[in-house]
Amino acid sequence: MAHEVTAARVRQVIKESSLTQAQFAVKAGLDAPKMSKSLTGTRRFTSLELAQIAELGSVTVDWLLGAERQLPALAARAPGAASLEVMQVIDRARRLAQFRSDLAFLGYEQNVPELPRLPERRRLVDQGSYLANQALAYARAKGIEPHEVRDIADAIEDAFEIDVAILDLPDHFDGLAWSDPEAKLIVVAASEIPARQRFTLAHELEHILAGDDQALIIDENIDDPERKKHPSEMKANSFAASFLMPEDVIREAAAGGALTEESFAQLSVNLSVSPSSLAWRLHDLRIIDRRQHEIFRRITMARAADLVGSVGDLAEWIAVSSRSRVPGRLVRGTLDAYTEGKATIRPFANLIGADPSQIRLSIDEAGVPLP
Incomplete structure (x- = not known):
């Protein structure tokens, strides 16, 4: 049944292309006799063939397979954003999630951990801090100390295999967490307030690790006391504080005696958090x-x-947090799929915003084997 759906949709794509079946096969880089057999049901399309057909037909592999994607669980921090702007951000997240979904079809799946959680009858702040401790232990087992990493997007990707994008978003839109069966994604705004961006990354990480099943939540003001009373926000904020400022690290730093303004400032800089959050x-x-x-x-x-004499480091951090970032694991995955002959070069090129022919030439010159 599934094969019949795929064959029917491939025929539809060929028809809408105004090409003959043979012409379409040539243009897509397919073997015409093999494609004919796949359309009649005597063989199955390979993942690479479906990727090539999807690319030429400007459709997704999911659509060719007849797979209706489930709506994701979404959580967002977007004070003051208009509904149209929110939908535009969601659309950008959806496109990134589609890249991940296509990679999952090719066998490049995310392995996001399912961490132990406290029962829901426990206090919300305790649930958040408990999950943070579990996440810290998981990251540390991989040799990653999140509190030591200033630009934490890489640490989140490396530790939890969650895609992280930093994009130019509408004013006051802080971030978004996307979670569906095939794609786990965090999107945050490029910002000149790096500590706020870093806190938002940790906040959205909690929504994914906790499996929060929320509709799109828009915060009119992330510092609004009423907003902070929302159960999911209380958990996420507690998680972020515990994750970025681990209790064992804090207590060790404070063990030398009463904190002075200088030692407090040094701890804030070492942890890459705002002084107000640390206080x-x-x-x-x-x-x-x-x-x-x-x-x-x-x-x-x-x-x-x-x-503490680190003004230059702060300026560099602001410059970094103000720049866009494409998910690193997604970039590596699309390139791996190409070099291993499972996909065309176009997904990789589209992801990084480059011309496919130029990228192919660059890879060829670099000595990477081509499929």
């Missing part, structure tokens, strides 16, 4: 009192960097 975390762990919290939370990132 809340220290107060929550009862390492500092309310008076110290009030003092420390007023320190700006620029002031903290100046106190």
Whole structure:
């Protein structure tokens, strides 16, 4: 039955191309007799053949297979974004998810861990911090210490195999988490406020690892106290704080005595978090009192960097966080699929926004074997 659906859709693509079956086979780079056998049911299309047909016909492999994609669970942080702008962001995420779905069909699947979670009857903040500790243990087992990595997108991809994209998004749209059976994706905004971007990455990571099944959630203001009372947001914020500022690391850093403005600033810089977030975390762990919290939370990132002589590092971090980033694992996967003869060069070229013929020439010159 599934093969009949695929054959029917391939015939539809050929018909809409205004080419004969033989002409279509030649243009798609297929063997005409083999394609004829596949259309009559005596052989199956290979994954590469379907990729070539999909490319020429401007359709997806999923559509050729007759696979109706499930709507994803979505969670977003987008204060003040208009509905049209939100839909445009979702459409960009959908295209990235389609790349991942096509790779999964070719055998390049994500292996996102299912981590232990506390029962839902437990406090929301405890659920978030517990999941963060599980995530930290999982990352550390792979030799990754997230709190030591300033540009945490790579760490998330390497530890959890979740695709991470940093894009130019509408003003005040912080991020989005996409989760469907074949694609797990985090999209955050390129930003000149790197600590906020980093917190958002950790926040969206929780939504995926926790399996949050939410419709699109838009935060009118991510700092709005009412918004923070939403159950999923409470868990995600608790997770992000514990993930980026691990309790064992915090307590070790504070073991040398009372924190001064300089030692506090150094800890903020070392952890790549905002002073205000660190002040809340220290107060929550009862390492500092309310008076110290009030003092420390007023320190700006620029002031903290100046106190420890790292203004240049802060400027570099701002420059990095302001740039777009295509998911690294997705880039590697599409290139692997091409070099291993399972896909054409076009998905890789489309993903990085390059001309396919130029990319093919560059790969050829680099000595990468061509299929």
